[in-house]
Amino acid sequence: MQKEYPRFVSLLTKNTVALILAGGRGSRLKALTDWRAKPAVPFAGKFRIIDFPLSNCLNSGIRRIGVITQYKAHSLLQHLSRGWGFLRGEFNEFVELMPAQQRIEDNWYKGTADAVFQNMDILRSYDPSYVVILAGDHIYKMDYGEMLAYHASSAADMTVACLEVPVDEAKAFGVMSVDASQRVTAFHEKPENPQSVPGRPDHALASMGIYVFNADFLFEQLIRDADDPQSSNDFGKDIIPYIVSRYRVFAHKFSDSCVGSQQGAEPYWRDVGTVDAYWEANIDLTKVVPDLNLYDDTWPIWTYQAQLPPAKFIFDDADRRGAAIDSMVSGGCIISGATVRRSMLFSNVHVHSYAEVTDSVILPNVEVGRNAVLRKVVVDKGCKIPEGLVVGVDRQKDEERFYVSEKGVTLITPEMLGQNMHQIR
Numbered sequence: 088m089q090k091e092y093p094r095f096v097s098l099l100t101k102n103t104v105a106l107i108l109a110g111g112r113g114s115r116l117k118a119l120t121d122w123r124a125k126p127a128v129p130f131a132g133k134f135r136i137i138d139f140p141l142s143n144c145l146n147s148g149i150r151r152i153g154v155i156t157q158y159k160a161h162s163l164l165q166h167l168s169r170g171w172g173f174l175r176g177e178f179n180e181f182v183e184l185m186p187a188q189q190r191i192e193d194n195w196y197k198g199t200a201d202a203v204f205q206n207m208d209i210l211r212s213y214d215p216s217y218v219v220i221l222a223g224d225h226i227y228k229m230d231y232g233e234m235l236a237y238h239a240s241s242a243a244d245m246t247v248a249c250l251e252v253p254v255d256e257a258k259a260f261g262v263m264s265v266d267a268s269q270r271v272t273a274f275h276e277k278p279e280n281p282q283s284v285p286g287r288p289d290h291a292l293a294s295m296g297i298y299v300f301n302a303d304f305l306f307e308q309l310i311r312d313a314d315d316p317q318s319s320n321d322f323g324k325d326i327i328p329y330i331v332s333r334y335r336v337f338a339h340k341f342s343d344s345c346v347g348s349q350q351g352a353e354p355y356w357r358d359v360g361t362v363d364a365y366w367e368a369n370i371d372l373t374k375v376v377p378d379l380n381l382y383d384d385t386w387p388i389w390t391y392q393a394q395l396p397p398a399k400f401i402f403d404d405a406d407r408r409g410a411a412i413d414s415m416v417s418g419g420c421i422i423s424g425a426t427v428r429r430s431m432l433f434s435n436v437h438v439h440s441y442a443e444v445t446d447s448v449i450l451p452n453v454e455v456g457r458n459a460v461l462r463k464v465v466v467d468k469g470c471k472i473p474e475g476l477v478v479g480v481d482r483q484k485d486e487e488r489f490y491v492s493e494k495g496v497t498l499i500t501p502e503m504l505g506q507n508m509h510q511i512r
Contacts, residue, residue, distance in 0.1 A: 099235040100148035102216035104302075106206075107140050108199055109223030110157030110187065115361045117490050118500045119467060122509050124156065125360070126223035127163035129450050129468070131372055131381060132417045132433055134390045135166050136359065139228070140221045141182065142388045146346075147231040150180035151213060154223065155202045157187040157195060170391025185209065198321035204309040215302045220322065222296040226368060226379070227356040228386050229297070233344035237337070238299040244334040245304070247271065247327070248297035250341040250356060251290040257281035259358075260293035261323040263338055271336040276323040295341060295356065298322065304334070346386045347379065355379045362492045366465055369431045369448045373415055395419035395434055407440055417451075425455070433468075445479075467500040469508050 113125025120128065126137035137154070144152050156163055164184060174180040185206050187195045196202040203210070203220065210218065217238070219231055229248070238246040249263060262281045264273040273282070274294075281291040300308075308326055312318050318325045330336055345354035355378050359365040371377050381388065395418035400409035402424035411427040417434045424440035433451040438444055442459045450468040455461065459472045462479030466472065478485055478497050485491050490498040501508045 097148070097232065097236075099217065099239060100232050103149050103219055103231075103235060104151045104153065104210065104213050104215040104217075105140075105144045105149045105219040105221055105231070106153045106155060106185075106203060106210070107137065107144075107221045107223045108202060108296075109137055109154050109163060110160070110196055110202060111224060112158045113224060113360055116359075116365060117362055117498055118502070119362070119365070119465070119498065120159075121500070121502075122159060123162040124158045124160055127160075127166060128359075128365070129433055130226065130359065130365075131369065131388075132415045132431055133392075134388055135163075136226065137163065137166075137223045138170075138388055138390045139226050140223055141171060142386075143227075143229050143231060143346075144219075144221075145389060146386050147229075149219065149231055150174060150178075151215070152182045153185050153206065153209070154182060155185045155196070155206060157202070160186055166391055170389070183209075198319050198324070200309060200312055200318075200322050200326050201320035203305075204313050204320070207306060207309060210302075211306065218300045218302050218305050220296075220298040220300070224360070225295070225356060225358055227341075227354075228345065228347035228379075228383075228388075229341065230344045230346055231297075231299075234297070234299055234339045237339050237343070241269075241337045242335060243299075243337040244301055245327075245330060245336045246299040246339050247274075247336065248295040248341055248344075249292050249338045250295060250354065251284055251287065252293045254281050254283055254289055254291050257291035257293055260291075261296075261327065263292045263294060265292065265338045269338045269340075271331050271338050274323075274327045274331050274336075276321075276328070292338065294323065294327075296323075299339075347383050352378055362465060362490070362496050362498050363494045366448055366463070366492075366496045370429065370446060373413055373429055373431060375413075393418070393434060398422070398432075402440065439474075447479075463495060464497045464499055467498070469506070470499055470501050470504060471506060472499070473504070 109126040113120045130136050171182040261276045263271050284290045342354045357368045359368045398416045398420040400422045402409050407424035409422040414427050414430045416432045419435035421437045425438040425442040427444045430447045432449045435452045436449050438455040439457045442455045444461045446463045447461050448465045453470045455472045456474035458475045460477040485497050
């Protein structure tokens with residue numbers, strides 16, 4: 088039986104402001120982020136990555152949210168203005184955009200802590216008791232209200248959300264050590280030799296980049312850090328290591344506030360920061376029982392909804408049948424005498440007759456020409472796949488035109504096809 092998740096609405100969440108750090112490029116996604124920030128990358132057929140932390144805030148009862156942007160933010164800002172403008176200012180609820188604007192000095196954001204510091208006058212005007220700092224580029228469902236309650240009951244100055252990861256993957260995270268009360272005793276950002284969890288030598292305790300601060304304490308630490316000429320002005324590299332030995336910093340287990348994972352499965356959290364990870368997370372959703380439950384109406388994911396007609400499947404001849412098997416097909420799609428297997432099709436994808444699409448992620452507004460064959464590909468928004476193009480069969484040939492990942496996922500963008508959507512001159 089599916090677990091029911093209560094909405095955590097209280098003075099804690101009401102007196103909290105969430106800040107989503109959404110300014111990063113995400114360079115490991117290669118050409119997918121040439122013209123958009125990583126949080127704006129489409130995911131799961133109809134969403135953007137940033138919809139997940141935003142939806143977590145709303146479902147948790149946090150309705151004062153700032154989104155800090157910097158790198159190529161137009162696509163992200165457009166999505167937020169179209170899909171997240173429904174909160175009511177009269178009730179002191181909002182999603183407010185905070186682009187890099189050199190409010191304090193003539194520099195762009197130098198690090199995650201500096202991004203918050205440069206908006207501190209705005210943050211102070213909200214007069215919060217607590218500030219939740221979130222990354223805008225991860226896929227997960229989490230009740231931040233549970234973490235806030237843990238933070239308050241621990242009398243913590245700061246709380247860090249954490250999960251256990253394999254030691255060989257921990258080098259990409261901030262790694263913590265904790266005592267029996269879950270107080271953080273050491274913190275190392277992306278260490279070469281991560282310390283393992285006691286009793287689990289093959290796992291380490293990793294930071295998820297989700298922090299709860301007492302607001303006044305956060306302001307003090309941001310000012311102190313900004314005045315330190317040796318600091319890189321980053322939470323993981325500078326602020327957390329400094330305060331761990333001086334103040335009350337606690338670790339909050341993600342398993343205690345995770346929402347929406349399948350029963351008996353590990354808590355679902357994905358960093359879709361590489362082409363392989365992005366492909367795998369999307370394709371996983373086409374399985375009979377995926378690791379992430381998107382059909383859970385107790386914790387919905389909100390997004391901008393384009394007004395599109397239903398998906399359409401046409402032709403039923405023996406050699407020309409419009410069909411999609413073990414796939415997710417979004418609104419506005421037309422499968423015209425073509426076959427789609429184990430694939431994720433975003434909005435307004437048109438697959439023409441005799442084409443074959445297998446194990447692929449096709450972003451919005453893509454046209455797949457007749458007789459084309461696409462296997463294990465990610466096709467970026469707006470591509471027009473030529474008739475008869477074959478990708479995913481001959482890796483050496485694919486590498487001459489496209490990006491092919493370590494695990495054999497081929498990324499296709501309009502520019503790789505000579506279709507320059509972003510003409511400068």
